[in-house]
Amino acid sequence: MYIIDGERFLRVELKEPQAENFSESLGRAVYSNSKRSVESFKSIFELLWNERTLNEDLKRADKMQKEFINIASHELRTPTQAILSYSELLQKHPERKEEMIQAMSRNAERLRKLTDDILDVTRIESETLMLKIEPLNIGDLISDIIEDYRNQIEKNNDNVELHYYFEPKTKIIVEADRARLIQVISNLLDNALKFTKSKVENSSGSIHVTAEKKDTENGNKKQEVIVSIKDTGTGIDPEIMPRLFTKFATKSEIGTGLGLFISKSIIEVHGGKIWAENNTDGNGATFTFSLPLSEQQQEQEQEPRLSSSNLTL
């Protein structure tokens, strides 16, 4: 028997051993002059719908989990292999000491970063991510991070310009975990840098970072900060776009592939949103996130308005 409604269907077997044929069994099962009996069939079907949906969700989640474990184990075993092999070879090859130690160092760093990321993912999934919330001037915070990245770009002689637009006099205060916020901004800058550098070597690239206050669009008179990072890199592959912020976003040669998933989780747990789109001029992509402004700051800003209205009286 198929039970079909506007959006789902369910295949059900009703057993009525006393009945001679299907219609009789159905008749016996369904026939009733008691409303309660019909209601109970309805609730059985509802239960079956939900169970099936649940089962499908479970199967999907299980499959995703297995895939994640497979990707993670590959990413863990690869640098481990390098470290293992070079530690075996180092003694026998003193003439290649420099090269081998660098390779070990490189892979150890990769392993370190991956360990942190996998643990973050575990914390996020088990909802045990601990945040240390404090009021932060996000404009200044980004300033400091930009400075570090500019130094890094100069040191590596990268052909990328990093611009930051933000009105220094306006205080933009958010309630957030400083380290985690730095983690998100660094992740987005790392990506912007990576994909801008990987474009044609001779051309130069640029990254524009902006931070500005805005009223939220849902008319609740709250304010938020919008931070956007626009690059002139290779842009986002439309195939990857739908799973960009999931754990299965593919990665380039460097990077763990988990950064955006972690960034999204951090932003959302702070009450914000994060999104990405390719630039309309076809040159690179822009990643943007929003965070609610600290209540305190919003209150402070209300006051001057009150006093000016007093003056007009």
Added chain:
Amino acid sequence: MNNNESRILLVDDEPDIALAFKIGLEDNGFRVDAFDNPSKALSNFKVGFYDLLLLDIKMPKLNGFEAYQQMKQIDKKVKVCFITASEMHYYEDIRKEIFPKLGVKSLIRKPIRIDDLVSDLRDELQYLV
């Protein structure tokens, strides 16, 4: 057949690993041509030149199995060992059903010590000593 005559074609998309395996295997008497890119390896592939292929499975653009099939078309007799950092059970079906048909015996798991890799490859080449 002894070590000194065994020529191995190694393909692993991780340059650090390709190099480490090359050095480690050469220390043990093998002659190794290592590539971190299967297309480069294919364009350097000649009939009868290699005794054994050592191919990483998970590589972008062309995976180990595909590379092997292309090489087999050029040299039907070449032996192969596959190596992977992925979960082994991922390839369980391939191992049970396809490997025997292709005459492939080894799916080696990373990380592996060089000595163990050497003995796996020697098994495949069936040394008499």
